[in-house]
Amino acid sequence: MEKWLETARRYDADDQLSKYRDEFYIGENLYYMDGNSLGLMSRRAEASVLDVMDDWKTLGIDGWTEGERPWFYMSERIGELMAGLIGADPVSVLATNSTTVNIHQTVRTLYQPTEDRYKILVDELNFPSDIYAVQAVLDDYGHGDGLLKAKSRDGHNLETEDIIALMDESVALILLPAVLYRSGQILDMERLTRAAHEKGIIIGFDLCHSIGAIPHELKDWGVDFAVWCTYKHLNGGPGSVAGLYVHPKHHHKQVSLRGWFGNNKESQFDMDHTFDPAADISQYQIGTPHILSMAPLLGALEIFNEAGIADVREKSLKLTGFMLEMLDAEFEKYGFEIVTPRPADARGGHVLIGHENAAGINAALKSRGVIPDFRAPSFVRIAPVALYNSFEDVYHALKILKEIMDDGTYKKFGNRRGVVA
Ligand SMILES: Cc1ncc(COP(=O)(O)O)c(C=O)c1O
Ligand SMILES: Nc1c(O)cccc1C(=O)C[C@H](N)C(=O)O
Incomplete structure (x- = not known):
């Protein structure tokens, strides 16, 4: 996993939009990946x-x-x-x-x-x-x-x-x-x-x-x-x-x-x-x-x-591309189905992965500070957002996902969605 961290840091160092991250209220040790359901508050919005x-x-x-x-x-x-x-x-x-x-x-x-x-x-x-x-x-x-x-x-x-x-x-x-x-x-x-x-x-x-x-x-x-x-x-x-x-x-x-x-x-x-x-x-x-x-x-x-929507899109594609690359390379043995289309012109701002224990995995991720969302019947939606997520966020979110799969902690959470998912 170490090599992914290096790549993430390299991408972050190159990121022209990183200056906007500080404009948002991002919780401590939180990897917020749910901006496609509810975006975070910025100081300017406040x-x-x-x-x-x-x-x-x-x-x-x-x-x-x-x-x-x-x-x-x-x-x-x-x-x-x-x-x-x-x-x-x-x-x-x-x-x-x-x-x-x-x-x-x-x-x-x-x-x-x-x-x-x-x-x-x-x-x-x-x-x-x-x-x-x-x-x-x-x-x-x-x-x-x-x-x-x-x-x-x-x-x-x-x-x-x-x-x-x-x-x-x-x-x-x-x-x-x-x-x-x-x-x-x-x-x-x-x-x-x-x-x-x-x-x-x-x-x-x-x-x-x-x-x-x-x-x-x-x-x-x-x-x-x-x-x-x-x-x-x-x-x-x-x-x-x-x-x-x-x-x-x-x-x-x-x-x-x-x-x-x-x-x-x-x-x-x-x-x-x-x-x-x-x-x-x-x-x-x-x-x-x-x-x-x-x-x-x-x-x-x-x-x-x-910031300009063209730059937002460029970074967003790089974020989801990085996520898909890591998923392909490191997650094969866990039985995830990667649903989101690969071509850049067919891929929006989020990634959908399917797993029979998706609700439990979603709950386990949230307990570790990674915030995606669950969508019925068996999917986790993950949205790394260009204005406030970093490539290191993506790395940490997937590292935590890997730990949850390796140690099986997701099984403790049952496999039921919350009232608001
Ligand atoms: C594609 C789509 N259409 C409509 C809605 C509902 O919008 P609203 O609750 O603002 O009416 C949502 C999300 O809530 C949505 O994702
Ligand atoms: N609008 C929502 C709400 O009031 C509560 C929780 C989530 C939402 C959402 O926007 C869900 C979203 N449209 C979705 O794509 O699933």
């Missing part, structure tokens, strides 16, 4: 929350329009800060609601079924909330049987051609993940979008596991819409306000879930009963924005815009 609290303290109601960070425009302001991460114009990006609400909002708004074309194409590996939301839309439109699921050949990943083969004239809309939440596979968004548009289908992506980990070019690819959460790679904190993108060609369509914060800002306080939609993405807001759950993003996103 400071921006305190600044917003201070505006509330000193300005009261005038905080909506006064101060350096007027709350009335904060959803759009954070949208601007996220635009570069997804390759979009700032006027097409917004921080609002939760991911699930944004799926209801975008899908309901852009889904325009006809008698022959009413199906929504998803995949059988997507996160449950996405499926619940899409099924609810279909049910409400009287097309409950319209959910079409692309199947996985190996139970972990998807083949682009299998998805494209399902795109026919019966499909009205497609919602797919950009990076699969379990395996970490990146889907070919550009090719899928091209194929969907050739068939006249609206296509959107869930970027929960890709934003902040990989670059995107949504506008150039012509993607119709996207949604994402901000508490994973973007480090916005638990329940931080989600994001959405809608291509400018759809901005003229009136949103389905209407509320007064989607109204044209100039006329919003006229309190008229006729909805006067904002001309741009602002229309996708519904009610009063959750200012305190947006505030951490002001600081957290500043770090991203400074």
Whole structure:
């Protein structure tokens, strides 16, 4: 194992992003590898929350329009800060609601079924909330049987051609993940979008596991819409306000879930009963924005815009590459299945390993200060995050994993997941 430590130290010495590690609160002797579920708090995120609290303290109601960070425009302001991460114009990006609400909002708004074309194409590996939301839309439109699921050949990943083969004239809309939440596979968004548009289908992506980990070019690819959460790679904190993108060609369509914060800002306080939609993405807001759950993003996103998503991606690939190399070389005898695709263009920001005792192994790792997460039925997800993890973290996490396997301590933990895994 010693040679891996040397490699890790060499990589760390070369790491241009290592200066950001100190900006984050990282517990003592903790190897935090769960940034794809909940990113760590940075000092800048903490400071921006305190600044917003201070505006509330000193300005009261005038905080909506006064101060350096007027709350009335904060959803759009954070949208601007996220635009570069997804390759979009700032006027097409917004921080609002939760991911699930944004799926209801975008899908309901852009889904325009006809008698022959009413199906929504998803995949059988997507996160449950996405499926619940899409099924609810279909049910409400009287097309409950319209959910079409692309199947996985190996139970972990998807083949682009299998998805494209399902795109026919019966499909009205497609919602797919950009990076699969379990395996970490990146889907070919550009090719899928091209194929969907050739068939006249609206296509959107869930970027929960890709934003902040990989670059995107949504506008150039012509993607119709996207949604994402901000508490994973973007480090916005638990329940931080989600994001959405809608291509400018759809901005003229009136949103389905209407509320007064989607109204044209100039006329919003006229309190008229006729909805006067904002001309741009602002229309996708519904009610009063959750200012305190947006505030951490002001600081957290500043770090991203400074570090640059290209460098973040380069380091992230090197971290997961190093992890995969160690797993291949040192873990063969333990019976792990390494699920994450190997090619760099197909691998997101985390690695998924399968083992029949995965829940016990996950618990044993946590007891030793390594924080991954368990995903049913038998997987451990490990995310070394470019902004705050080092190569030495990866080395220590895997060294501890090896010790747990060698001494069998994982057996003491049973093999059941916690209530929140
Ligand atoms: C792919 C994906 N979609 C949706 C969600 C749910 O998002 P929210 O709880 O913000 O609605 C998550 C994670 O919680 C996710 O990983
Ligand atoms: N949103 C979460 C939560 O409220 C509690 C615990 C975990 C989460 C997650 O984000 C899970 C995550 N979407 C996943 O990929 O499994």
